[in-house]
């Protein structure tokens with residue numbers, strides 16, 4: 001039957017009460033769903049679910065509140081320079097930064113841990129984060145650490161380890177019972193733990209090998225995908241040190257780096273390790289020795305700056321900020337990192353007005369690292 005057009009001058013027929021209730025219900029349901037979605041994402045509905053809020057709140061609980069600082073890798077210093085691409089990595093990735101040439105880099109050296117004023121110790125895990133800024137705007141951000149393998153493969157295991165490894169106030173060391181319980185719950189972490197323990201600890205930031213640890217997929221110009229892990233290897237000779245050696249000064253390792261950069265730029269070779277079918281994505285499992293490596297180019301850092309006025313302070317080294325040509329893999333850690341770093345970034349950016357000066361100040365840099 002053809003539809004009879006409604007007379008626009010005739011008033012609309014009144015809705016039946018049930019229809020009115022239904023419409024009102026629908027109008028109310030939309031904001032309710034939105035609130036529920038936010039509450040779920042924030043973890044308010046599921047207080048035992050592991051969220052970025054919970055991980056970051058736990059860092060704060062364990063390390064104390066330090067407004068304005070990163071909630072992990074809190075003690076750090078900025079560095080700038082460039083990446084000179086060799087062009088060799090073009091075969092595995094179409095990312096513009098791998099084309100032969102020079103790309104500016106903004107980096108940050110730091111110690112793992114959420115205490116921005118802790119004394120430098122050789123055994124503390126060191127990090128180097130890099131932000132590659134090619135003219136195309138297709139940035140690459142990576143955060144690397146000086147251990148050969150990550151101890152865990154999931155954010156849940158990371159969280160459990162965070163809780164278990166906290167020093168007991170009575171002894172200053174992790175509670176062995178808690179560590180044993182962690183090892184029993186996550187038995188596969190034992191092998192990674194042994195590799196980390198057996199590593200050679202170098203004398204400072206400049207002679208550290210920094211490893212990306214997570215597995216990513218590199219895509220080349222013809223669409224071929226390759227699993228890749230990367231490291232930066234120091235051009236400076238590596239000098240092994242006793243990890244338990246007493247620290248020379250509260251900022252001893254940062255001072256040494258400032259003094260080194262004042263003498264000459266520090267450099268690392270960016271080396272890609274190419275995985276093969278069957279190699280695990282999980283960062284707590286090593287790949288077989290002898291995998292093909294590609295020397296992608298050299299990172300040169302010729303200036304260091306305090307975080308107080310430095311170009312790395314407002315950077316979130318989110319490992320999922322990737323150019324076309326690099327993609328995440330099934331490794332569960334990068335997306336958890338991304339969420340936690342965003343939470344930490346949001347908190348610290350909101351606290352800029354109350355942040356005290358960082359441990360490494362502009363005066364330390366100006367004085368050549370002799371604080």
Ligand code: HEM
Pocket residue numbers: 055056069070071072073076108109110127128129142143144145150154155158211212213214283315316317333336337340341344345348
């Ligand atoms: C689930 C595992 C992890 C969690 C929850 C986590 C958490 C965090 C958080 C909250 C920050 C502070 C971010 C900011 O405020 O900008 C941070 C910094 C950092 N993390 Fe992780 N992290 C994890 C795994 C890793 C792994 C596997 C690596 C290296 C391979 C890594 C390397 C770094 C580095 C280098 C920084 C300092 C970046 C900078 O200097 O700004 N993290 N992490």
